[in-house]
Amino acid sequence: MTSNLIVFPIILPLITSILLILCYKRLYFRRYLSIASLFLQMYTIIVLTTQVIKENTLQVLYVGGWDAPYGIALTFDLLSGIMTGICVFLAIITLLYGFGYTPIKKEHLFKLPLFFFMIAGIQLSFITGDLFNLFVAFEILLIASFGLMSLESRSNHKKYTYPYVALNLVGSFVFLVTIAVTYRLLGTLNFADMGVRSHLLTSDPRLWVMGVMLIFVFGLKGAFFPLYYWLPKSYPILPTPTGAFYAAMLTKVGVYGMIRLFGTVLPHSLGTLHTLVLVLAIPTMLLGILSAFSKKSMRDILCFNLISHIGVIMMGLGLFTKESLTASLFYMIHHMLVIASLFLIAGLIIKMKGSDNIENIGSLWKTSPLLSGLFLIQGLSLSGLPPFSGFWPTIGLIREGLSQGSYILVFSLLASSLLTLLSMVHILFRGFWDTQSPNVQKPVPYFKPMVGVAGILVLVSLGLGLYPEPVLKLSHDATEMVLNQKAYQSQVLP
Numbered sequence: 001m002t003s004n005l006i007v008f009p010i011i012l013p014l015i016t017s018i019l020l021i022l023c024y025k026r027l028y029f030r031r032y033l034s035i036a037s038l039f040l041q042m043y044t045i046i047v048l049t050t051q052v053i054k055e056n057t058l059q060v061l062y063v064g065g066w067d068a069p070y071g072i073a074l075t076f077d078l079l080s081g082i083m084t085g086i087c088v089f090l091a092i093i094t095l096l097y098g099f100g101y102t103p104i105k106k107e108h109l110f111k112l113p114l115f116f117f118m119i120a121g122i123q124l125s126f127i128t129g130d131l132f133n134l135f136v137a138f139e140i141l142l143i144a145s146f147g148l149m150s151l152e153s154r155s156n157h158k159k160y161t162y163p164y165v166a167l168n169l170v171g172s173f174v175f176l177v178t179i180a181v182t183y184r185l186l187g188t189l190n191f192a193d194m195g196v197r198s199h200l201l202t203s204d205p206r207l208w209v210m211g212v213m214l215i216f217v218f219g220l221k222g223a224f225f226p227l228y229y230w231l232p233k234s235y236p237i238l239p240t241p242t243g244a245f246y247a248a249m250l251t252k253v254g255v256y257g258m259i260r261l262f263g264t265v266l267p268h269s270l271g272t273l274h275t276l277v278l279v280l281a282i283p284t285m286l287l288g289i290l291s292a293f294s295k296k297s298m299r300d301i302l303c304f305n306l307i308s309h310i311g312v313i314m315m316g317l318g319l320f321t322k323e324s325l326t327a328s329l330f331y332m333i334h335h336m337l338v339i340a341s342l343f344l345i346a347g348l349i350i351k352m353k354g355s356d357n358i359e360n361i362g363s364l365w366k367t368s369p370l371l372s373g374l375f376l377i378q379g380l381s382l383s384g385l386p387p388f389s390g391f392w393p394t395i396g397l398i399r400e401g402l403s404q405g406s407y408i409l410v411f412s413l414l415a416s417s418l419l420t421l422l423s424m425v426h427i428l429f430r431g432f433w434d435t436q437s438p439n440v441q442k443p444v445p446y447f448k449p450m451v452g453v454a455g456i457l458v459l460v461s462l463g464l465g466l467y468p469e470p471v472l473k474l475s476h477d478a479t480e481m482v483l484n485q486k487a488y489q490s491q492v493l494p
Contacts, residue, residue: 003051003059006074008044009084009123012037017116024109031099034112035092041123042088049081053477058491060129067494068129069190075129075492078478079329083126083256086333090248090340091119097344097453098241100446101351108151115242118144125253129492131182131189134257135175138221142168145250149238157237164234167227171220178213185210192492194265195485202267211273214261222254224314225284228307232291235306236299240347243299247306248340252332255313262317263325263482271320278318278409284311285416292423298346298356298431301423302339305382308416309335312397315409319400322479327396329475334389334464338381341457345375348451349431351444358431365432371451372432374458379424381461384417389465392472 016037020030048059059076062068095115121141128134146168149161183189185206186197201207220227231251235243258277266273288307295301313335316328346356348371353361365372381388394417401410444450464471481487 003048003076004061005044005048006059006061006076006127007063009041009088010074010120010127012041012044013116013120013123017113017120020113020116021110027104027107030112031095031104034095034116037116038088038092038095042085042092045081045085045088048076049078049085052076052078052081058481058488060492068492069188069193072133073129073190073192073492074127075191075488076127077481077488078474079256079259079482080126082329082333082474082478083252084123086336087119087122087126087249090245090336091115093453093457094241094245094340094344097244097347097450098239100450100453101241101347102239103445110151111148114144114148114151115245118148122249122253126256129191131191131194132179135172135179138175138253139172141250141253142172145246148242149234152239152242153237160233160237163230167220167230171217174213174220175217178210178217181206181213182210190492191260191265192489195489196493198265199267202269207266208270208272211261211266211270212276215258215273215276218254218257218261219280220254221257222251223284223307223310224254224280225287225311228284228288228310231307232300232303235303236297240299240343240350244340244343244347247302247343248336251306251310252336255310255317255332258314258317259325259329259482262320263479264485264488268320268483268485274318274320276318277314278406281311281314281318282409282412284308284314285412286311286419289416289419289423292419293426296357296359298349298358298427299343301358301427302342302346305420305423306335306339308420309339309382312394312413312416315401315413316393316397319397319404319406319409321400321404322476322483324397324400325479325483326472326476327393327400329478330396330468330472331390331393333471333475334381334393334461337457337461337464338378338389341454341461342375342378342382344450344454344457345371345378348444348447348454351447351450358427361431363432372428374451374455375432376428377458377462379428380421381465383421383424385421387465389461389468391465392468 023030061074063072118141121137125134125137146165186194188194223231235246285308288304292301292304313328313332316324349361350356381390384390384394398410
């Protein structure tokens with residue numbers, strides 16, 4: 001079904017970005033405008049997602065009236081609805097938190113415009129039905145994220161932006177080459193048309209090469225092993241609200257690309273590519289979490305946990321069954337909420353103690369029991385313990401791994417979960433319960449509102465764990481829609 005609403009999640013942040021630049025002197029108005037724009041985006045996403053669920057069909061917009069595959073098609077399915085909705089929800093949370101975190105007169109005039117420019121790129125990547133426009137979306141969000149990182153990092157941390165810039169530029173170059181290879185092989189860049197033509201070339205080794213190149217591109221964006229070098233050096237240098245959004249969303253754009261590639265575009269019979277992802281998932285899970293134990297900063301530890309849990313999501317992609325993909329999508333939803341909230345909690349600790357080094361904070365359980373409780377809940381959820389949100393998708397992946405006889409994968413997942421728990425316990429004992437550490441308490445303006453904003457994410461995550469059925473069904477239905485290539489092709493192609 002055609003719907004003009006599809007363009008709104010892309011156009012609204014672009015318009016907002018321009019208005020924020022024009023209204024550079026009206027500081028409070030800029031903040032009100034930002035939140036109003038995000039709520040309007042959320043409304044359009046809810047309307048679109050509701051239409052998809054009711055009609056059980058894609059929402060499609062042919063840009064300029066040119067039918068696919070000759071024109072650009074924007075497509076909105078249930079997976080797009082989930083990803084765009086969470087993006088806007090986390091943008092609202094991190095902006096509200098950031099308004100208390102950064103005094104209004106110290107906020108750089110280009111911070112909010114760049115933030116909305118980045119959101120436009122993220123939303124376009126979730127909605128486009130064309131490989132070249134996915135490249136354009138990646139470039140939009142990367143340019144904005146480069147600018148925001150350079151803008152908000154301290155002068156002595158600028159050097160850590162170089163790995164982020166350099167490796168992502170390499171990824172952009174490889175992506176452009178891959179697009180050329182894809183067009184030479186298939187004669188199209190439209191996802192639906194690529195799906196039709198690739199089924200005719202399942203025995204052609206060039207299709208496998210194209211798939212490997214795309215895995216490299218999305219793996220670099222998603223911080224797969226061995227391409228995650230840039231992530232732990234770049235996210236911790238950002239102010240906490242921005243770092244929380246980066247940690248929750250930017251790697252998931254690469255994961256989304258993998259889901260779309262395997263589910264919608266390539267033939268499902270390319271088991272060699274799925275095996276390659278499984279092989280990469282094991283060191284991503286284990287090396288990521290093992291590296292966390294060498295760090296003292298909470299944000300550094302969380303970044304390596306983030307890398308490890310990307311490996312967990314990869315496991316579901318590599319197993320490539322409806323059940324494993326459902327578990328991976330559920331895990332991704334859970335992880336975006338939990339990792340963002342943990343970053344926000346770390347930011348509150350920085351405000352209170354002047355540092356998030358676990359050897360320098362100490363006694364937080366006595367001075368701020370509410371904040372400690374929030375961290376405990378999310379730390380247990382990140383570890384996959386019942387009855388928290390991480391438990392259900394972890395169990396789903398373990399069950400599917402055992403059913404396929406992938407015992408090494410299951411062992412790696414269990415080891416990753418145990419090591420995640422140990423890393424969280426290490427933070428709790430050293431940073432929250434150790435009374436020998438310095439206990440300098442600073443007055444924090446807007447402390448309670450910021451705790452409340454972080455608490456919203458904790459409550460949503462806790463609700464997801466205690467009542468997982470709606471999100472489990474949503475993940476299952478989204479997976480079915482992604483895997484139904486014939487329905488996607490018939491609805492996009494005239």
